[in-house]
Amino acid sequence: MNGLLRPARRTTLADDVYESVRALVMDHAVAPGERINIDALARRLEVSPTPVREALARLEADGLVRKRPLAGYTAAPLLTRAEFDELVEMRLILETASAHRVAERFSGRRDATGSDSDSGSGDRAAAGNGDGAGADPPGSADVLAQLRREAELPDQVPGTEGFAAIAAFTAQDARFHHLLAERSGNRMLHAAVVRLRAHLHLFRLHFPTAHYGTSAREHLRIVDAIGTGDPDAAGSAMRAHLLAAADRHLPFFEGS
Amino acid sequence: MNGLLRPARRTTLADDVYESVRALVMDHAVAPGERINIDALARRLEVSPTPVREALARLEADGLVRKRPLAGYTAAPLLTRAEFDELVEMRLILETASAHRVAERFSGRRDATGSDSDSGSGDRAAAGNGDGAGADPPGSADVLAQLRREAELPDQVPGTEGFAAIAAFTAQDARFHHLLAERSGNRMLHAAVVRLRAHLHLFRLHFPTAHYGTSAREHLRIVDAIGTGDPDAAGSAMRAHLLAAADRHLPFFEGS
DNA sequence: CGATCGAAGATCCTATAGGGAAAACGTCCG
């Protein structure tokens, strides 16, 4: 029995290790700030240290682990108050633009075909040389439907409580935001949003909190704004959602 | 004689290799799309393949090299038209916000102390646990002076022509934009701007172009807007600059 | 009692060797 899942070796070992370690850090299987022993990790995953080292290097670029020269790797420490504020500001910048762009594209496609100055950019981007698999770009019609479906998804997954409920909520929230970013048609924007998300997830897992109804309501408001084809309204709705969400997390910083 | 410069081994070998390979790709010492042989690279740098592999993994996360499973690494291909448009849009999102934020901080500090709703965020972020060395946060007074100095720097460096002139122009332009992003007080924003910059540099080097006077004038206009403490004006000036710069690069896509 | 210095332990970092998969080439067939 192997420590990590090898589908069919369609990927390289280092990639699997990367996913495994990522999951380990994301689920706090290793505490924030804790040292990560390369050899021990390799033994645990039943691979040699080399691919582990490679995976760790990639994770460092993602900001999930830190490396001190000649002292080894450590799991990313918890966000400080200042870093949390930066994260919120960054999300405001990125995701407001994301919502804005989706509304723009939706309205443009609905009315006729690209009528804005730099039209074609987004469309060609979405249809560009994708990653090969699973990239099915549906018509603009069901973009809205898909977003609404993610926003409306059962807030309280039946049969889940406590930790599991938190995880389910987090996963749903992530799906919505990622989908929105993806539908902006800008792959770089999408990637940036996903990268930021990891840090927020880390933080939220440490201070378990979930506001099912409230969050879902705010999500729907964003979708509605997109549906009306008003980019500014969509951006404002997203901004309000992010600020509200930040406020909901704020109490956990009182101690510091 | 070693293939790469080892300062005093204050860093790890893999870090040096990372910088070397990064420079190789950035200067087009390896052509875009060209395959990168790990063993050959290791011999050229006179190190073992292991640190090379580690450096390549980090570079892949930065988007400077691509990895096909079981097929090796290749240098990042040149930007397609769609990707170029995405890059421009991304810069608009990030750097407009950057200019906006700098103007905000400047006016806030000059008038009195933070008067906006979420004040303190930026300041505390800038004063957070920095990377230790070289992070000297000067008073708000010389922030403007420093920006102006970078913008005013001799456009045409004496004694440089052709390729060298392009490189000098690019370096100056990069310094200005990076400095601005850094002074936004948001380290994540700064990092994102720097990451994007690498791709633009790659593109520009392949289609050598430089508009010394024009670019410098636009930079100064941004600095002036910041000086007046008007965030929206600063954002607009940055937006105009980026769009104009994009238009200057556009002719190179006629062939595609 | 606290701080500094020294030595042992653990760990990281680098180098080398071998197995296996994919791509490229030449050859054969239609």
Add this chain to the structure above:
DNA sequence: CGGACGTTTTCCCTATAGGATCTTCGATCG
């Protein structure tokens, strides 16, 4: 003459061993 197949070659990927470095613990001195 073009396409498909088999073989060869190249290259990536993984595993193991040894040297250098940092951290930690204990003892000693102020």
